[in-house]
Amino acid sequence: MSAIEEVATEAPAVEAVPKRAMTLGFGTSLVVLGLLVIAPLFVKNFIVFQLTMLLIYALAVLALNILTGGSGQFSLGQSAFYAVGAYTSAILMEHVGMNYALTLPIAGIICFAFGFLFGQPALRLSGIYLALATFALAVAMPQLLKLGVFEHWTGGVQGLVVTKPDAPFGLPISQDRWLYYFTLVVTIGIYIASVNLLRSRSGRAFMAIRDNEIAASAMGVDVALYKTLAFGVSAGITGVAGGLGAIAVQFVAPDGYTITLAISLFLGIVVGLVEQLPASIVGSAFIIFVPNIAEGISKGLSGAVFGVLLFLVIFLVPHGARQVAIVAQQLIGKLKKN
């Protein structure tokens, strides 16, 4: 095995992307937004619940997008931050009686700090070693949550039941729909903020680090600061997603935040392609709906069917949904001309 790593000539783990490709065109964005706003009015409450979960996982996938696509650091440990966010919200709501909306910024800030701190030792690790370290974090989290010393707050293995909020001001919409719109607003807000972040100086610093860390450092980028910042931001957003998740599902327990969740989120960015923020929704849809499809096809072999579907996806679009998006945009371009 090589003692020398050819950094410059290696195929990049993550491909460089022009700024333009980071977001959908303005028109497409409006259409997607419109769909997201109207959809819940026409479907049953249960579907609204699924859509809410779709948005929540999209947020978590977005966070991972920023970390991996933005700054080139692997993480198989997002489930840990998600869990911390979820439990923060649950504990604040149930033990302290705080309003659900207020718990989200707190969850975000706590997870940001947590991610930033984790980013420190992670500085010295890269590639496979970083993946392993984050993997370790994800594996450790359920066990930490089960610890006897925290049981009074966390409910231990039994978990905590969370009360679902009603629409405010007595608005005549169901709890599910209210929660959906609330989540939608939060998601859009964070999305806009993330796009701005990636377009800003910090974002450029992230991408410089992703593409060639040594060159970036030689150019004066404070690699350590930005890498930990990326971790922090990513963790913070995942924490907010976790908090929303706790409110939507109305329950938190260690078994809900295992390494399986971390792997699912990871698959979300592979499928939804790294760096394409809007594709986070595609990734999220993959996470939620493909297992259901696999189960529908064969209960006994649902895992095998899921694996086969995953292979199909990665064979057909090895560069993720971006290929689909490029093809789609080309088609739209052609339609516009005619």
Next chain:
Amino acid sequence: MELFINQVLAGIATGAIYACMALAVVMIYQAIDHLNFAQGEMAMFSTFIAWQLMQWGVPYWWAFLLTLAFSFAGGIAIERLLFKPLAKAPVLTNVAGFIALFAIVNSIAGLTWDFTIKQFPTPFGSSPFLGSQLISTHQAGMIGVTLGLLILLYLFFQFTRIGLAMRAAASLPESARLVGINTSWMIALGWGMASAIGAIAGILIAPVVFLEPNMMGGVLIYGFAAAVLGGLTSPLGAVVGGFLVGVFENIAGTYIPGVGNELKLPIALALIITVLVLKPAGLFGRPIVKRV
């Protein structure tokens, strides 16, 4: 003191399991520069094949050899069919492929052989080793086989042409091709060997933990941890890492009060991360020099 010695010995015995798995992990890393998440499942599947052969009346050693051959061929087949097309795809896509493979193998094994545990025979017997009640003859045999494998691998990589070719193909593929090495087949060979080593690991582990489809899940994590601790470039490191992880985990569980027992795995992993922060290439790995 006696408890300490007991725990160390027990740790070495468990560590042998991790060491075995770690060897397979290092093997695949040598070949493809990635960690194959499905390695454990492939090993489990091979072990089931061996079990099935024995159910059909094939004697132990014949079943062993047939399984090795099958695993070797299977590993190559999987690489050629599923992962060669992904050679140019980003790393993340490859990892997704490993995850998909994991799901497929686990699911098929569960359907074919169901989830009840099965006894798996050992050629070494289960009596106390050298009179010690803490290590059985099987566990001693396991340690012996692991060390034997280690030596074989070392000889292979250092002294055979193919071994040298594999190392060249893995570290500097373009240069290797320039000297006439078929890098593509080297990768396939690496997969086959890793798969075969995994089969040996599974066959050794099953008598201790009992054979069932989810047998290797936990073992794989420890195997990774051991391999990383020892240095992903060094088979010796993998084995030493395995024993260290086993012993450390036990000591931590026994002597750290209160949470030590509940946090055995996280503590072991924390240790490894600490080592990595201090020595990024692992204990025995060669440091990676980054050339810009």
Next chain:
Amino acid sequence: MLSGQELRIAAFSTAVIAFAATAGSALAQKRYDTGATDTEIKIGNIMPYSGPASAYGVIGKTEAAYFKKINAEGGIKGRKINFVSYDDGYSPPKAVEQARKLVESDEVLLVFNALGTPSNSAIQKYLNAKKVPQLFVATGATKWNDPKDLPWTMGWQPSYQSEARIYAKYLMKEKPAAKIAILYQNDDFGKDYLKGLKDGLGAKASMIIAEESYETSEPTIDNHIVKLKATGADVFLSVTTPKFAAQAIKKLAEIDWKPLHIVANVSASVGSVIKPAGFENAQGILSAAYAKDGVDSTWENDPGMKKFFTFLEKNFPEGNRLDSSVVYGYGVAQTLAKVIEMCGDNLTRENVMKQAASLKDFAPDTMLPGVKLTTTATDFAPIEQLQMMRFKGDKWERFGDVISGELSN
């Protein structure tokens, strides 16, 4: 001779009475809630078909096969059972999604035998709020017996705490000076047991000298056994799931430690635990049971088990009789069939719960002789009885009476 007027009054009264009678019986005719019709009853179920607990997915498959058999025999009072089962991968958020799907999209009459304490805890509030029966949950956690606060939730199997209390009673009687070491799985199953044992021992909880927990992610629990042997305990309580129970039995023999070994009922299966671990290593182990074991030759000619074996042969050939989960699935499915039968034509959710709370000495084919299911409006624990047994030769020998695990002294 009646006058014309009296005749008319008589005719009128007769007509009124006749009308009232028919109207009355019209009121006693069929009543349905969502999920039940003249021809079909839709039943929802959530099982871990994938993920860490996928070994228990076979319970769902057994139940599906059982209901298929019932349908082949004409259904229950002419209605076929439509068994809709979804996978939750043992993840609470997924369980919530599947429960909502069952209730709001598939519109089932009730949710039956959902598995796992985390999953059931997650969907409990929702189902009770929606007034959908959460019937015969597949977990032994003690909290399912709470008719006052959670009137729509009911358990089935004996709770872990009641089983542990039976062992506590036994130990206090037979070995009052015992030093107990416990190995328990670090989840709700293990912790519930531990609590039951401590409650059962009461003032004598100091008999427990060592508590050792393990995670299911550990490949082997051998080192825990080594640690416990060093404590010098003479009673070993193994609160473990099958794989780890077998490892424990084997390791105990290997290190030549011979305490009084008690194993939890979930791991008492001869075929899936004792045999792989080695009969010679398991002599003298104690446990308790409420159901018959599929490979115990004692039941070869038992009429109930014969029905079970026929079911396996004809309707569920891939089912493995040595897997206690299969025996379990059969028993609980049979219980549900009985409850539905008891509902008659009144298939409202309320009546389902009412009938489920009115079981009297019902004995499914697979229960041990003497174990009967009984429920009342204040007692939502159908099975509370267990019988202790000792392993001898190649089978379990039951001894003593069928005991109830109530917290009484």
